Amino acid sequence: MNDTGAMSAEDATDVDLISRIARKDRLALRSFFARYHMRLYRYLVRLTQNDALAEELVNEVFLNVWRKAGGFQGKSAVSSWLFSIAHNRAISELRKRTEESLDEAAAMAVEDDADTPETVSMKADKANAIRRCLDLLSTDHREVIDLAYYQDKSVKEVAEIVGVPENTVKTRMFHARQKLSVHLREAGIDRGWP
Amino acid sequence: MIKDKNAVATEPDEREALIPWYVTGKLDEDERAAVEAYFEEHPEARKQLGLVGEEIDATLVASDAIDAPSPRMLDRLMADIDAIEGSQAAGGGAFARALKALTAWLPETAPMGLRLAGVAAALVICAQAATIGWFVVKQQVPADGYETASDSATTQSDGPRALVAFQNGARAADIAKLMDEVGAVIVDGPKPGGVFVIRLKTATMSQDDAAAAIAALQARGDIVKFAAQAR
Numbered sequence: 033m034n035d036t037g038a039m040s041a042e043d044a045t046d047v048d049l050i051s052r053i054a055r056k057d058r059l060a061l062r063s064f065f066a067r068y069h070m071r072l073y074r075y076l077v078r079l080t081q082n083d084a085l086a087e088e089l090v091n092e093v094f095l096n097v098w099r100k101a102g103g104f105q106g107k108s109a110v111s112s113w114l115f116s117i118a119h120n121r122a123i124s125e126l127r128k129r130t131e132e133s134l135d136e137a138a139a140m141a142v143e144d145d146a147d148t149p150e151t152v153s154m155k156a157d158k159a160n161a162i163r164r165c166l167d168l169l170s171t172d173h174r175e176v177i178d179l180a181y182y183q184d185k186s187v188k189e190v191a192e193i194v195g196v197p198e199n200t201v202k203t204r205m206f207h208a209r210q211k212l213s214v215h216l217r218e219a220g221i222d223r224g225w226p
Numbered sequence: 227m228i229k230d231k232n233a234v235a236t237e238p239d240e241r242e243a244l245i246p247w248y249v250t251g252k253l254d255e256d257e258r259a260a261v262e263a264y265f266e267e268h269p270e271a272r273k274q275l276g277l278v279g280e281e282i283d284a285t286l287v288a289s290d291a292i293d294a295p296s297p298r299m300l301d302r303l304m305a306d307i308d309a310i311e312g313s314q315a316a317g318g319g320a321f322a323r324a325l326k327a328l329t330a331w332l333p334e335t336a337p338m339g340l341r342l343a344g345v346a347a348a349l350v351i352c353a354q355a356a357t358i359g360w361f362v363v364k365q366q367v368p369a370d371g372y373e374t375a376s377d378s379a380t381t382q383s384d385g386p387r388a389l390v391a392f393q394n395g396a397r398a399a400d401i402a403k404l405m406d407e408v409g410a411v412i413v414d415g416p417k418p419g420g421v422f423v424i425r426l427k428t429a430t431m432s433q434d435d436a437a438a439a440i441a442a443l444q445a446r447g448d449i450v451k452f453a454a455q456a457r
Contacts, residue, residue: 095306
């Protein structure tokens with residue numbers, strides 16, 4: 033569903049599939065899986081930074097879809113509903129796995145990078161440096177960037193998925209990009225912003 | 227705005243905070259106009275269009291580089307569903323008791339998927355599902371009807387690559403003419419956010435020449451929303 037409330041052909045197909053899944057149509061679930069499992073898997077790998085956990089969570093999410101399709105009320109796009117299930121499961125798992133210590137380790141890695149050969153290499157390859165610094169962002173920051181840039185979600189859709197107000201999404205994205213610039217500066221690359 | 231726990235010092239102008247979605251084409255008319263007004267007031271902020279382009283490129287490459295998950299995922303899912311349905315159909319009968327016995331070796335805290343996978347493995351339930359292709363490529367054609375070259379073209383490496391997003395109202399004929407003028411060809415896209423990958427045709431092009439070509443694209447603000455050199 034777009035921001036004007038109009039439904040795209042893709043949304044209509046999703047809604048049709050979900051209503052068939054609610055009637056326990058396995059073929060519809062297979063089609064829905066084919067449409068979304070790769071996108072969902074990549075989102076979860078980026079979010080959790082753990083391939084095996086992401087694969088486990090994808091399975092959990094589609095089991096949830098099978099069980100709860102009948103409860104889908106169409107208040108948001110099907111894809112936003114799907115990603116919000118994935119978000120909640122992933123965050124719950126990450127909390128169990130002491131996310132903070134992982135982030136601290138990542139931050140230490142940046143501080144230690146200052147004069148290593150790796151830094152020189154990063155300077156020589158800005159694109160690679162940006163990718164590496166994206167991985168150093170906090171889970172919240174990395175997620176909003178991934179949802180906006182890779183999953184092509186609007187502010188409203190990101191807010192629905194993550195479960196925060198739209199203004200928080202905008203602020204979070206702004207700070208994520210600022211933090212990315214900070215990491216890049218620490219790695220010897222000045223983007224000239226902020 | 228609500229304070230973000232990850233926030234660093236500066237609070238954004240709301241219009242500036244919308245720039246990423248301006249580039250990905252996910253703003254409504256009013257929001258787009260507000261961002262453009264912000265650019266009028268703060269011309270230096272246009273630099274962020276290129277920065278967002280770099281961020282999009284890095285995000286796309288990072289996500290596209292993720293290996294596909296196990297091709298047996300769908301088999302496993304369907305087996306798990308069979309286990310759920312079988313369990314519900316059996317209610318509190320012999321099947322449920324057998325299920326409980328089979329999962330007793332798993333900890334109570336194991337994720338449901340893992341527990342069900344264990345059941346599926348134990349019962350050798352239903353492996354009839356054919357493995358389907360693991361990915362579906364969304365190859366959209368934009369409203370202006372402009373079609374891209376085939377995916378196979380993306381594997382060519384005989385020229386620097388760049389990312390380009392076109393203005394919503396840009397005409398196909400104007401885009402094609404501009405591509406000819408800068409000696410570029412579209413090789414992939416649209417990616418999420420309406421971003422296209424282009425390849426500059428000359429393999430021997432120097433970095434300066436490539437930068438000049440990108441600058442020529444950026445100068446055509448009537449057609450190009452943003453352009454940035456890719457990896």
